[in-house]
Amino acid sequence: MSAARPVTASRDREVALALELAALARPIVLKHFRQPLAVDTKADLSPVTVADRTAEAVMRTAIGRVFPDHGIIGEEHGRERADAEFVWVLDPIDGTKSFISGKPLFGTLIALTWRGRPVVGVIDMPALGECWWGADDRPSVMNGKPIRSRPCGDLAQALLYATSPHMFHGADEAAFARLAGSVRHPLYGADCYAYALVAGGWSDLAVEASLQAYDFCALVPVVEGAGGVMTDWQGRALTTASDGRVVACGDRRLLDPVLARLAG
Numbered sequence: 001m002s003a004a005r006p007v008t009a010s011r012d013r014e015v016a017l018a019l020e021l022a023a024l025a026r027p028i029v030l031k032h033f034r035q036p037l038a039v040d041t042k043a044d045l046s047p048v049t050v051a052d053r054t055a056e057a058v059m060r061t062a063i064g065r066v067f068p069d070h071g072i073i074g075e076e077h078g079r080e081r082a083d084a085e086f087v088w089v090l091d092p093i094d095g096t097k098s099f100i101s102g103k104p105l106f107g108t109l110i111a112l113t114w115r116g117r118p119v120v121g122v123i124d125m126p127a128l129g130e131c132w133w134g135a136d137d138r139p140s141v142m143n144g145k146p147i148r149s150r151p152c153g154d155l156a157q158a159l160l161y162a163t164s165p166h167m168f169h170g171a172d173e174a175a176f177a178r179l180a181g182s183v184r185h186p187l188y189g190a191d192c193y194a195y196a197l198v199a200g201g202w203s204d205l206a207v208e209a210s211l212q213a214y215d216f217c218a219l220v221p222v223v224e225g226a227g228g229v230m231t232d233w234q235g236r237a238l239t240t241a242s243d244g245r246v247v248a249c250g251d252r253r254l255l256d257p258v259l260a261r262l263a264g
Contacts, residue, residue, distance in 0.1 A: 107126075233263075
C-alpha cells in the first residue's frame, strides 16, 4: 500500500455515500435523457443542461449533510473548500455531448480524494444500468460483481480508446498519433465508459488529454482496483492538480511502451 494513503480501517462510509450520490443523480439524469431539452453553451464551448446542474446540486447537498468538513470540486457549481484534506470531485454527466445526442455512453462520475489523490471512485452509467466502483482498500466491482482487467502485454495487440481524436492538440496530437499507429485498433466515442471497459477486461487502453480533475479522478480507483494502472503521460500518479493528460492500462506491462510512444 502506498505511503501516500491515509491509515483507515475501512472506507465503508465513504463508499456508501458515493453509491448514494449515484443513486440520487440517476433518476434526475434519466428523466431528461432523450427528452426535449434546452442546451446551453458554457464559456469553454461545452454543452450543459438542467440535468447536469440539478444532479450536481443534489449530490453536493448530500455530501454536506454527511461530511460537512469535506471539500467539493464540481464541473457545474465550482469549488467549495477545495483545500480540505478530503475533497469530492463530481461530474454529473460525463459525456454531455453523448447525452444530448441520445447516445447512452454517458456517465456520472463521483470521486473522493485524499490530499489530492483519488481513493474512491464511481462510474455510474444510468442509461445502461451499470454501476462500476472501486476504492483503494478493496477490489473493484460492477453491479456488485468483482471485475478484473485482462492480460495484454503486447502493445500491437491492444485495443485503445479515446473519446475523440480532436481532444489532442499540437505536440499531443502527434504523440497520440504515434501511439494509435502502434496498437491493434484505435477506437473513439465512449467517454468515461472506455475506462470501465478497461477495468472490466473488455479493452486494454484509454489515453486522453485536455481533461479536468472531474473527468478522471473517479476513474482511477476503478481501474486500479481491477488490476490496472492509471498515470499521467509522464508515468506520475494522478491527482486533482494533474495536467489532464491520462493513461489507463488494463495490464501494467503496457504502461512503459505506451509512455515511450507518447514521449516520442
